[in-house]
Amino acid sequence: MSQIEIRHLRTLVALRETGSLVEASERVFLTQSALSHQIKELEGRLGCSLFLRKTRPVRFTSAGNRLLELADEVLPRLHKAEHDLDRFAGGQTGRIIMAIECHSCFEWLLPAIDAYRNEWSDVELDISSGFHFAPFPALARGDLDLVITADPLDEPGITYFPIFSYEAQLAVAKNHPLVEKTWVEPKDLADEIVITYPVDRERLDLFSGFLEPAGVEPARVRHAELTTMIVQLVASGRGVTCLPNWALHEYLQNDYVVVRSLGEEGIWPTLYAAVRKDQGDAPFMEAFIEVAKQVCFDNLRGIVTAELG
Amino acid sequence: MSQIEIRHLRTLVALRETGSLVEASERVFLTQSALSHQIKELEGRLGCSLFLRKTRPVRFTSAGNRLLELADEVLPRLHKAEHDLDRFAGGQTGRIIMAIECHSCFEWLLPAIDAYRNEWSDVELDISSGFHFAPFPALARGDLDLVITADPLDEPGITYFPIFSYEAQLAVAKNHPLVEKTWVEPKDLADEIVITYPVDRERLDLFSGFLEPAGVEPARVRHAELTTMIVQLVASGRGVTCLPNWALHEYLQNDYVVVRSLGEEGIWPTLYAAVRKDQGDAPFMEAFIEVAKQVCFDNLRGIVTAELG
DNA sequence: AACTTTTTTTGAATTCTATTCATGTCGCAA
DNA sequence: TTGCGACATGAATAGAATTCAAAAAAAGTT
Known part of the structure; x- marks a missing residue:
């Protein structure tokens, strides 16, 4: 099936560089006998000789040169791949x-x-x-x-x-009644319209960590895709929302909305x-x-x- | 020493194309067990896994993809080389x-x-x-x-x-006395100046096949590099020469010189x-x-x- | 030309390793 | 759960690459 193996290419390159089986064998850490067998066997399978041994340094036939050409194409790529794989293995890249x-x-x-x-x-x-x-x-x-x-x-x-960790805070309009409280209780939201991202409730801190444990359901839930849009809706009094404090930070600085903690301790996901x-x-x-x-x-x-x- | 072998590349390509070890093993004519061992061993040596088996089709890791990239570079070149070597072996080229x-x-x-x-x-x-x-x-x-x-x-x-085979003929000037003879004997050249290529005598038919066997030495031997020059010297009567009939053919047609056979039968190298x-x-x-x-x-x-x- | 040294070849023994065989495990679907 | 398909695993096997030991062939040396 597979005629040529990497080791054959290595051997031939070593042979080209040293000019003799003896030295080539040292180069590839094998006995010179092993190389003799190895090449003889390859030549047998290929059906042609690869080099003439009666000269010093050895002289490659056309077939031998063709194989060396292959080796020059393949071995550097192989080494590079091995190097890259070492880096994968070492976690140096991924x-x-x-x-x-x-x-x-x-x-x-x-x-x-x-x-x-x-x-x-x-x-x-x-x-x-x-x-x-x-x-x-x-x-x-x-x-x-x-x-x-x-x-x-x-x-x-x-x-x-x-x-x-951040605090998940409730944002309300500046004129919203809840602004009067220092922190919000679940029941405070029973009559509110809550604006959220369009995702499952269990992935929303407001529901999973605050309303649902208390068994409170808001008047209505409304969805919006973008943070900006949610905040705008809240600012204009169309509802309240719960967002990470860091997502609300810039809106706070611009005085768009007011935020309050959920519960006395706040919710800190x-x-x-x-x-x-x-x-x-x-x-x-x-x-x-x-x-x-x-x-x-x-x-x-x-x-x-x-x-x- | 050598981590990656051709067979590994073949296996990975088969795996990519079939999506499972079972089918890949048929593709490379091995048992599924063999592939399992083979890859496990390679992964062990490389220190990283090459693909995730829990999906269908299998999903390659970065390292696996890197090896596939190598395979795509190497295998086509390998096949081309094998094809070329077949042609060398079959004597289709050289x-x-x-x-x-x-x-x-x-x-x-x-x-x-x-x-x-x-x-x-x-x-x-x-x-x-x-x-x-x-x-x-x-x-x-x-x-x-x-x-x-x-x-x-x-x-x-x-x-x-x-x-x-050709006839090695003696060329002489048109007015040369030997023109009178139908063929030339060795002694006829004893007083002649012979013009030759600057090579050893044994490689000149005139000497090795004609004069030396007869023990005749010409008056003088003169050298010239180019056929044209030799013929010109002969045409102007500065000496005689021996050349292949086919090399003299065009000069004969132009009537520059006259040719005669060496001996009755002529010399036919x-x-x-x-x-x-x-x-x-x-x-x-x-x-x-x-x-x-x-x-x-x-x-x-x-x-x-x-x-x- | 005889002799020594070096290099390659060769056959048999050995060691290694890839592969198979026979199970075992795992995940998934009915 | 059972049954099925796919992969993993350990021990046994078969196959190959390598070494060893010795011989043959070249290449130098005297």
Whole structure:
């Protein structure tokens, strides 16, 4: 089946460089007898001789030269591939295809990616838009490599690295009655219109961590795609919303809306990077998580709580 | 030492094309178990996994894709090389580096080479100018592949194929006394100046086949490089020369000189193509000799005698 | 030309490793 | 759960590459 093997190419190159079987054999760490057998057998299979041994240095036939040409094409590529694979094996490079559960995470993720790319330029980076609905199976089977999530479910084969904690706050219009309260109780929202991203309730801190435990259902739930749009609706008094404090920060500074904590302590979700266990300790992956934390800590200084890993 | 082998690349390609170990194993004519072991072992040595088996079709990791990239670079080149080597082995192609002992053979050799090149375009062809002095050792050790010679010495490992026979004739000036004779005897040249190519006497038919056997030495021997120059010297009465009849043909037609046979029968050397025994029956080599004979027969029609092989 | 040294070839023994065989495990669908 | 298909695994086997030992062939040397 396979006539020519890598070892044959190596042998021929060594032979070209040394000019004799004896020296070539040292070069490839075999006995000279082994080389003699090896080449004789190859010549037998190919049906033609590869070099003339009666000269010093040996002289290659056309067939031999053709094989050397092949070796010159193949061996460098092989070595490069082996080198690249070493880097994969050592975790010096890899692929990070990400998905975000948290809708507004682009805000800090994009800068994090930019910062990371400076240092780890050959890591394949991408944000996948395709797996919003079911990121974890995709992560497990290798379509994704990293998922930003606030719910570290105990899935087998997945590890979670905390990035930072933030407060999920209720935003209301400046003239909204709730502005009078220092913090909000669940029942305060029973008659409110709640504006959210168009995602499942269990992925919304307001419901999963506040209203549902208290058995409170708002008057109505309305959806909007973009953070800006949600905030605008809230500012104009069409409803209330719950967003991460860092996503609301710029609107607060512009005095568009007012925010209040959910409950006396506030709700403080933590964002995690979920990765497959086998990639969790790869340097390129650890570095990404470290960079993400650092970027968040720097950019969102005083707004979020760094989780020191 | 050598991590990756051709078989690994073949396996991975089969795996990519079929999507499962079971089918891939059929493709490469091994059991599924063999592939499982093979890949497991490779992954072990590389230190990273190459694909995730829990999906259908299997999904390659970055490392796996890198290896597939290598396979796509290497395997086609390998197949091409194997194909080329098959042609070498079958004698469908090869190399013919020639040397000529006979100084004026260019005249018919160049057209022969041109004719041959039409049919056998990928045979490497060259006329070597470097081995005029000792062509046979060079032929034996592979510097040359074909030598045109008039002396088929019985060297081991060399075979001779006759190309054609010609008459070696004496050319004299039109007013030379020897014009009166129908043929020349050795002693007729005892007082003559003989003009020859600057080569050893034993390679000159006039000496080795005519004068020396008769023990006759001419008055003087003078050298000239080019056929034209020799003929001019002869035409102007500065001496006589011995050349192949086909080399003299055009000068005869122009009435420059007169030719006479050496002895009653004339001297009829035969030109041979000397090649290494192992190449003697290769189609590309046989074809060259056949083309050479044909070209000579056509171009020198009526002047030389074809040797029918 | 005889002798020594070096290099390659060769056949048999050995060691290694790829492959197979026979199970075992895992995930998935009915 | 059972049954099915796909992959994994351990032990046995078969096959090849390599080594060893010795011989043959070249190449230098005297």
